[in-house]
Amino acid sequence: MTAPTPALTIEIDRQEALPIYQQICERFRTAIAAGHLRPGDRVPALRGLAAQLNTARGTVELAYTILVDEGYLQMRGAAGTFVSPSLPAAVVHSSRRAAPVDASGKRGAGKMREQKTSDASDRMPQTPARPLTIAVAMSGEPRPLQPGLPALDAFPRKVWNRLVSRRARSGERAVLAYPDPAGYRPLREHIATYLGLARGVTCLPEQVFVTGGYRATLELVLRSLAQPNDRVWFEDPGYLLARSFLAETGIQLVPVPVDEEGLNVERGIALDAQARFALVTPSHQSPLGHTLSLARRMALLDWAEKGSRWIVEDDYDSEFRYQGRPLPALKSLDRHDHVIYCGTFSKMMFPGLRLAYAVVPERAIERVGRVACSMNAGSPTLLQAAVADFMDEGHFARHVKRMRALYAQRRMLIAHAMEHAFGPRLHVELPPGGVQFAVHFTEGADGPVDDVAVAARAREAGLAVLPLSIWYANGRTPHVPRGLVIGFANVTDAGEAARLARTLRACLPGC
Structure with missing residues (x-):
């Protein structure tokens, strides 16, 4: 049963250099680590906390958004916002050994005022603060200048509505049944054909696995191929949501700098030559927009081949190139099957579809297929079938x-x-x-x-x-x-x- 809202008082220091929204985040992290806020507890409403702190509601909203993305909080619509009931073990365990906090959220100086309970957790020894991870959600109502959002006004909604309605009226048993965890077969065939023509990626439909978005793709790949404590090269700067998700999985991130030629492979080898994965955005680096040079593409492939490593290629919006033709994918240069190619319909069509896909090497099909079944991760067949029709009739191209x-x-x-x-x-x-x-x-x-x-x-x-x-x-x-x-x-x-x-x-x- 969900616990009632604890009578929690959070104080901020307006003289502190740390922005208010970050202070709010730190206060909540500290309260959760100390056990003052427990899984399932309701937290104050946006408007109420903003009034309490005498700050703008948008500031509190930003803090809550960050905490939701990090997994500390869950938003449940009209029911309110709650401490996540499925906090990572490290966070739950830290609640048994966190240091006391004072009203400003600093450890060791006093107690954070809470009228709910006061127990022995207030006297536990100090532990290092959790590293700050910031990721801003781009969900919900679209806002102006939102990164990664395609032109919603220009999507052919009449055509799309017709295709979805036709599929819904067809009464096909496959549309009503549990979806195939690997994806709707005709859609996998269309994706394989499209990638061969547009991206230079030669693959069989059996190599294509349809997922519920890029995060689901990463989860499928890592659960299939990664081992505990594996290390992964990650572009620095790199895609926010991927970084926060990888940090949650226990994978050890190795930030590798990016310059005008993309990921600095030589620097990555110097930092950690034995890493098992590299996650890259070679066609349009996220967020700087650089293209991975041919020399570095070959160096990256050579690094992967020598150590039987994996390269995860996130090819999220490469079709939209405004100088010449779209560049071939890194996967098109892969002669030894070390690249896992990831694509998405979020940018090509619209993100509400929640459809993405991965192209895995043939030797990994069975393993990835088993994990896909265990995840029960099939996306709705109705939408997959409509996308297949959208591609088959030429609307996608x-x-x-x-x-x-x-x-x-x-x-x-x-x-x-x-x-x-x-x-x-x-x-x-x-x-x-x-x-x-x-x-x-x-x-x-x-x-x-x-x-x-x-x-x-x-x-x-x-x-x-x-x-x-x-x-x-x-x-x-x-x-x-x-x-x-x-x-x-x-x-x-x-x-x-x-x-x-x-x-x-x-x-x-x-x-």
């Missing part, structure tokens, strides 16, 4: 072609608007592809711009940009670039672009 032209226009609209609004305060360098790009703040008289604070103010203003620094493993160190990651696919015209850029400019200090 036409849609991608139209979006490539549309996005080329829209990215220039927001880029010009940003340059006009910010002037020399912001450096805009457009990558050759993708549905988002990163911009960099120039350092002012007071030092580097706090991009996390700018993004928090932008969120309160209704925008969904993300701070660039949090994509880095050590994002708050002085040398880390400060900027924003901006989505442009839903900017419809020059007027809207100018308005959004002005709104974002007002979030910069000194405006």
Whole structure:
């Protein structure tokens, strides 16, 4: 049974350099680690906590979003927000040995005021603080400038509705039954054909496994092929949600720096030559947009072959390239089957589908198939069948072609608007592809711009940009670039672009 809301008082220090939303996150982490908040406890409502702290509701919302992404909290709609009942073992165990905290959330100085209980956990010895991990959810109602979001206004909804309705009316038994954990066979066939034509990836339908999104793809791959305490090269900066998920699995991340040629393979070998995995975004590096050079692609493949290692290629939006034809996938160069190719329909169609896929080497089909069955992870057959029809009738290829032209226009609209609004305060360098790009703040008289604070103010203003620094493993160190990651696919015209850029400019200090 769910516990009632504990009468918890959280205090923040407005003189502290740490932003308020991060202070809120730390207070909750500390309270959970100390056992003051337990799995299943309801936490204060957004509005109530914002009033208690005399801060904006958007600030509390950002903190809760981060805590949800990290797995500490769960949002249950109208029922409220709760401490996750399935906290990782490390967090649950730490609750038995956490240090006492004072009202400001600092360990060892006193007690965090709570009227629910007071027990021996307040007297337990101090443990090191949990490393800060920030990942902002992009779920729910779409917001302007949201990274990774395709043009929802331009999706052919009438065609899609017709295909879904036709499948629903067909009364097919397969649509009503449990889905195949590996995916709907005709869709797997269409994906294999499409990848061979568009991405240079030669594969059999049996190698294609349809999943419920990129996170589900990673889970399937790691549960099938990884061992406890395996180490994985991870791009630095790298995809936020993948980093937070990998950290939860027990995989040891090895941040490998990225430059204009993509992942620095030589540096990765120097850092950890024996890592078993490398997770890369070679066609459009997330978030910087660089392309992995041919020399580094070959070096990465050579590293994998010599040690029987795995490369996970996240090819999330490579079809949208605005200079020349889309580049072939890294998988197309793989002659020894060390690359696991991952794709998604979230960018090509719309994220609400929750459909992605992995192409695994033939020698791993049986193993991955067993894990897929044990996960009971089949996606709804109705939607898979509709996507198969969407591809079979040519709508998918036409849609991608139209979006490539549309996005080329829209990215220039927001880029010009940003340059006009910010002037020399912001450096805009457009990558050759993708549905988002990163911009960099120039350092002012007071030092580097706090991009996390700018993004928090932008969120309160209704925008969904993300701070660039949090994509880095050590994002708050002085040398880390400060900027924003901006989505442009839903900017419809020059007027809207100018308005959004002005709104974002007002979030910069000194405006």
